[in-house]
Amino acid sequence: GAVVSQHPSRVICKSGTSVKIECRSLDFQATTMFWYRQFPKQSLMLMATSNEGSKATYEQGVEKDKFLINHASLTLSTLTVTSAHPEDSSFYICSANGEGSYNEQFFGPGTRLTVL
Amino acid sequence: AQTVTQSQPEMSVQEAETVTLSCTYDTSESDYYLFWYKQPPSRQMILVIRQEAYKQQNATENRFSVNFQKAAKSFSLKISDSQLGDAAMYFCAYFTGTASKLTFGTGTRLQVTL
Numbered sequence: 001g002a003v004v005s006q007h008p009s010r011v012i013c014k015s016g017t018s019v020k021i022e023c024r025s026l027d028f029q030a031t032t033m034f035w036y037r038q039f040p041k042q043s044l045m046l047m048a049t050s051n052e053g054s055k056a057t058y059e060q061g062v063e064k065d066k067f068l069i070n071h072a073s074l075t076l077s078t079l080t081v082t083s084a085h086p087e088d089s090s091f092y093i094c095s096a097n098g099e100g101s102y103n104e105q106f107f108g109p110g111t112r113l114t115v116l
Numbered sequence: 117a118q119t120v121t122q123s124q125p126e127m128s129v130q131e132a133e134t135v136t137l138s139c140t141y142d143t144s145e146s147d148y149y150l151f152w153y154k155q156p157p158s159r160q161m162i163l164v165i166r167q168e169a170y171k172q173q174n175a176t177e178n179r180f181s182v183n184f185q186k187a188a189k190s191f192s193l194k195i196s197d198s199q200l201g202d203a204a205m206y207f208c209a210y211f212t213g214t215a216s217k218l219t220f221g222t223g224t225r226l227q228v229t230l
Contacts, residue, residue: 034217043207043220044161091159103149103211105218107161 002028004096006108013084014116021079021111023094029074030096034105035067038091050077084115118143120210122221129198130229136183137193137224139208148212150184150191155223156204164206167191195226203228 003026013019023033032051036044050056050071058064066088068080077096081088091112095105119142129135141150152164167175167184175182179199183192195202208221 032216038159043222044218046217049217093159093161095161103213104163104166109158109160 002096002098002106004030004094004106004108006092006094006111008111009109010112010114012114012116015085016083019081019084019113021081021092021094021113023077023079023096023108025075025096025098025106028096028098028106030077030098031074033071033077033094033096035069035077035079036093036095038093038110040091044093047079081113084113086115089113089115118145118210118212118215118219120208120219120221122206122208122224124224125222126225126227128227128229129195129202131198131200133198134194134196135198135226137195137206137208137226139191139193139221141189141191141208141210141219143189143210143212145212145214148210150182151209151211151218152180152182152191152193153207153209153220154202154204155207156201161207165193198228200228200230202226 005024007022035047038044047062048056048058050069052071052074056069071077093110094108121140148169150167154162154164165177165180179196181194205223207223209218
Protein backbone atom coordinates (compact mmCIF):
# COMPACT_ATOMS: atom_id res chain seq x y z
CA GLY A 1 0.00 0.00 0.00
CA ALA A 2 0.91 3.67 -0.23
CA VAL A 3 3.02 4.79 2.73
CA VAL A 4 3.60 8.32 3.93
CA SER A 5 6.12 9.13 6.62
CA GLN A 6 6.63 12.21 8.74
CA HIS A 7 9.69 13.35 10.61
CA PRO A 8 10.01 14.11 13.41
CA SER A 9 7.16 12.41 15.23
CA ARG A 10 7.56 14.77 18.17
CA VAL A 11 9.37 18.06 18.58
CA ILE A 12 9.71 20.45 21.46
CA CYS A 13 11.13 23.88 20.81
CA LYS A 14 11.52 27.24 22.47
CA SER A 15 9.32 30.17 21.60
CA GLY A 16 10.76 32.20 18.74
CA THR A 17 12.57 29.35 17.01
CA SER A 18 11.64 27.75 13.70
CA VAL A 19 10.74 24.12 13.24
CA LYS A 20 10.74 22.06 10.06
CA ILE A 21 8.53 19.00 9.57
CA GLU A 22 9.14 16.63 6.68
CA CYS A 23 6.53 14.59 4.87
CA ARG A 24 7.65 11.85 2.48
CA SER A 25 5.81 9.48 0.20
CA LEU A 26 7.85 6.28 0.42
CA ASP A 27 6.54 4.10 -2.38
CA PHE A 28 4.75 6.42 -4.76
CA GLN A 29 5.12 9.81 -6.36
CA ALA A 30 2.92 12.37 -4.69
CA THR A 31 1.53 14.88 -7.13
CA THR A 32 -0.26 16.71 -4.36
CA MET A 33 0.43 16.93 -0.65
CA PHE A 34 -1.77 18.36 2.05
CA TRP A 35 -0.98 19.74 5.49
CA TYR A 36 -3.51 19.56 8.31
CA ARG A 37 -3.58 20.79 11.86
CA GLN A 38 -5.47 18.99 14.59
CA PHE A 39 -6.18 20.36 18.03
CA PRO A 40 -6.97 17.95 20.90
CA LYS A 41 -10.32 16.22 20.49
CA GLN A 42 -11.04 18.13 17.32
CA SER A 43 -11.19 17.37 13.65
CA LEU A 44 -8.51 17.90 11.02
CA MET A 45 -8.26 21.41 9.66
CA LEU A 46 -6.70 21.77 6.23
CA MET A 47 -3.93 24.35 6.26
CA ALA A 48 -2.61 24.19 2.71
CA THR A 49 -2.34 22.17 -0.47
CA SER A 50 0.92 21.88 -2.34
CA ASN A 51 1.80 20.59 -5.77
CA GLU A 52 5.33 19.66 -6.72
CA GLY A 53 7.21 22.64 -8.08
CA SER A 54 4.40 25.10 -7.38
CA LYS A 55 3.59 27.50 -4.60
CA ALA A 56 1.28 26.14 -1.95
CA THR A 57 -2.36 27.16 -1.80
CA TYR A 58 -3.26 28.21 1.73
CA GLU A 59 -6.69 27.99 3.30
CA GLN A 60 -8.35 31.15 4.48
CA GLY A 61 -7.01 32.30 7.82
CA VAL A 62 -3.70 30.42 7.58
CA GLU A 63 -0.68 32.71 7.73
CA LYS A 64 1.57 32.05 4.76
CA ASP A 65 4.58 33.69 6.39
CA LYS A 66 4.12 31.67 9.56
CA PHE A 67 3.68 28.28 7.93
CA LEU A 68 6.09 27.91 5.02
CA ILE A 69 5.44 24.96 2.75
CA ASN A 70 7.87 23.63 0.19
CA HIS A 71 7.15 20.76 -2.20
CA ALA A 72 10.45 20.46 -3.96
CA SER A 73 10.12 16.90 -5.23
CA LEU A 74 7.46 14.31 -5.96
CA THR A 75 8.25 12.53 -2.71
CA LEU A 76 8.96 15.32 -0.24
CA SER A 77 7.09 18.26 1.21
CA THR A 78 8.18 20.31 4.20
CA LEU A 79 6.28 22.51 6.60
CA THR A 80 8.31 25.11 8.47
CA VAL A 81 6.71 26.83 11.43
CA THR A 82 8.58 30.11 11.68
CA SER A 83 9.07 31.99 14.93
CA ALA A 84 6.96 29.45 16.74
CA HIS A 85 4.86 30.47 19.72
CA PRO A 86 2.96 28.39 22.28
CA GLU A 87 -0.29 28.84 20.35
CA ASP A 88 1.33 26.98 17.43
CA SER A 89 1.53 23.87 19.58
CA SER A 90 -0.59 21.26 17.87
CA PHE A 91 -0.62 17.97 15.99
CA TYR A 92 0.36 18.40 12.35
CA ILE A 93 -0.59 15.75 9.80
CA CYS A 94 0.39 15.51 6.16
CA SER A 95 -1.25 13.49 3.44
CA ALA A 96 -0.52 12.80 -0.18
CA ASN A 97 -2.13 11.47 -3.28
CA GLY A 98 -0.57 10.23 -6.43
CA GLU A 99 -1.37 10.04 -10.09
CA GLY A 100 -4.56 8.13 -10.71
CA SER A 101 -5.71 8.44 -7.11
CA TYR A 102 -6.57 12.11 -6.93
CA ASN A 103 -9.55 11.42 -4.69
CA GLU A 104 -7.76 9.25 -2.14
CA GLN A 105 -5.30 10.65 0.35
CA PHE A 106 -2.72 8.63 2.24
CA PHE A 107 -1.92 10.03 5.63
CA GLY A 108 1.32 10.34 7.53
CA PRO A 109 1.49 9.42 11.22
CA GLY A 110 1.58 13.05 12.34
CA THR A 111 3.97 15.31 14.23
CA ARG A 112 3.29 16.64 17.70
CA LEU A 113 4.74 20.12 18.10
CA THR A 114 5.11 21.63 21.55
CA VAL A 115 6.36 25.20 21.82
CA LEU A 116 7.55 26.22 25.26
CA ALA B 117 -19.36 25.54 0.68
CA GLN B 118 -19.49 21.89 1.47
CA THR B 119 -20.11 20.94 5.07
CA VAL B 120 -20.03 17.58 6.82
CA THR B 121 -21.99 17.04 10.02
CA GLN B 122 -21.53 14.26 12.54
CA SER B 123 -24.20 14.72 15.19
CA GLN B 124 -22.94 12.06 17.59
CA PRO B 125 -19.86 13.24 19.52
CA GLU B 126 -19.62 9.91 21.34
CA MET B 127 -21.04 6.45 20.90
CA SER B 128 -20.66 3.26 22.85
CA VAL B 129 -21.16 -0.33 21.76
CA GLN B 130 -20.68 -3.69 23.42
CA GLU B 131 -18.22 -6.11 21.94
CA ALA B 132 -19.78 -8.26 19.20
CA GLU B 133 -22.73 -5.89 18.81
CA THR B 134 -23.54 -3.57 15.92
CA VAL B 135 -23.31 0.21 15.93
CA THR B 136 -24.20 2.86 13.38
CA LEU B 137 -22.44 6.21 13.12
CA SER B 138 -24.29 9.04 11.41
CA CYS B 139 -23.04 11.56 8.89
CA THR B 140 -24.82 14.12 6.77
CA TYR B 141 -23.33 16.50 4.26
CA ASP B 142 -24.33 19.50 2.25
CA THR B 143 -23.31 19.96 -1.36
CA SER B 144 -24.56 21.21 -4.67
CA GLU B 145 -22.23 18.89 -6.58
CA SER B 146 -23.46 15.73 -8.25
CA ASP B 147 -20.12 13.95 -8.51
CA TYR B 148 -18.20 13.41 -5.30
CA TYR B 149 -16.72 10.84 -2.96
CA LEU B 150 -17.44 10.05 0.65
CA PHE B 151 -15.10 8.44 3.13
CA TRP B 152 -15.01 7.15 6.66
CA TYR B 153 -11.65 7.42 8.38
CA LYS B 154 -10.66 5.89 11.70
CA GLN B 155 -8.19 7.60 14.02
CA PRO B 156 -7.08 5.31 16.86
CA PRO B 157 -5.10 6.57 19.87
CA SER B 158 -1.94 6.40 17.76
CA ARG B 159 -3.55 9.20 15.71
CA GLN B 160 -2.70 7.54 12.42
CA MET B 161 -5.57 8.17 10.01
CA ILE B 162 -6.83 4.92 8.51
CA LEU B 163 -9.25 4.69 5.61
CA VAL B 164 -12.17 2.49 6.60
CA ILE B 165 -14.43 2.69 3.58
CA ARG B 166 -15.20 4.87 0.58
CA GLN B 167 -18.27 5.48 -1.57
CA GLU B 168 -18.49 7.02 -5.01
CA ALA B 169 -21.63 9.16 -5.30
CA TYR B 170 -22.43 7.83 -8.75
CA LYS B 171 -22.68 4.29 -7.42
CA GLN B 172 -26.06 3.30 -6.03
CA GLN B 173 -24.73 0.19 -4.36
CA ASN B 174 -23.62 0.70 -0.78
CA ALA B 175 -19.93 0.02 -0.14
CA THR B 176 -18.92 -2.86 2.11
CA GLU B 177 -15.56 -3.78 3.60
CA ASN B 178 -15.73 -6.87 5.79
CA ARG B 179 -17.50 -5.80 9.03
CA PHE B 180 -17.93 -2.22 7.81
CA SER B 181 -20.74 -1.10 5.55
CA VAL B 182 -22.38 2.18 4.67
CA ASN B 183 -25.92 3.33 4.09
CA PHE B 184 -25.61 5.96 1.39
CA GLN B 185 -28.75 7.97 0.79
CA LYS B 186 -27.83 10.48 -1.92
CA ALA B 187 -31.12 12.36 -1.99
CA ALA B 188 -31.06 12.77 1.78
CA LYS B 189 -27.31 13.53 1.72
CA SER B 190 -26.75 10.95 4.38
CA PHE B 191 -23.79 8.57 4.73
CA SER B 192 -23.88 6.39 7.82
CA LEU B 193 -21.33 3.76 8.83
CA LYS B 194 -22.40 0.42 10.28
CA ILE B 195 -19.87 -1.62 12.21
CA SER B 196 -20.93 -5.21 12.76
CA ASP B 197 -19.49 -7.62 15.33
CA SER B 198 -17.67 -4.75 17.06
CA GLN B 199 -14.22 -5.48 18.37
CA LEU B 200 -12.10 -3.76 21.02
CA GLY B 201 -9.78 -2.61 18.27
CA ASP B 202 -12.61 -0.62 16.70
CA ALA B 203 -12.42 1.90 19.53
CA ALA B 204 -11.30 5.16 17.93
CA MET B 205 -12.38 8.50 16.56
CA TYR B 206 -14.29 8.13 13.32
CA PHE B 207 -14.37 10.94 10.81
CA CYS B 208 -16.71 11.24 7.89
CA ALA B 209 -15.18 13.09 4.95
CA TYR B 210 -16.30 14.48 1.62
CA PHE B 211 -14.27 15.03 -1.53
CA THR B 212 -15.07 16.62 -4.84
CA GLY B 213 -12.79 17.20 -7.79
CA THR B 214 -13.97 20.80 -7.96
CA ALA B 215 -12.34 21.68 -4.66
CA SER B 216 -9.80 18.82 -4.74
CA LYS B 217 -9.66 18.61 -0.99
CA LEU B 218 -11.19 16.62 1.82
CA THR B 219 -13.75 18.20 4.12
CA PHE B 220 -13.99 16.42 7.45
CA GLY B 221 -16.80 16.17 9.94
CA THR B 222 -16.23 16.85 13.62
CA GLY B 223 -15.83 13.18 14.45
CA THR B 224 -17.49 10.56 16.61
CA ARG B 225 -15.61 8.89 19.42
CA LEU B 226 -16.52 5.21 19.56
CA GLN B 227 -16.09 3.27 22.76
CA VAL B 228 -16.23 -0.53 22.72
CA THR B 229 -17.05 -2.19 26.01
CA LEU B 230 -16.78 -5.79 27.15
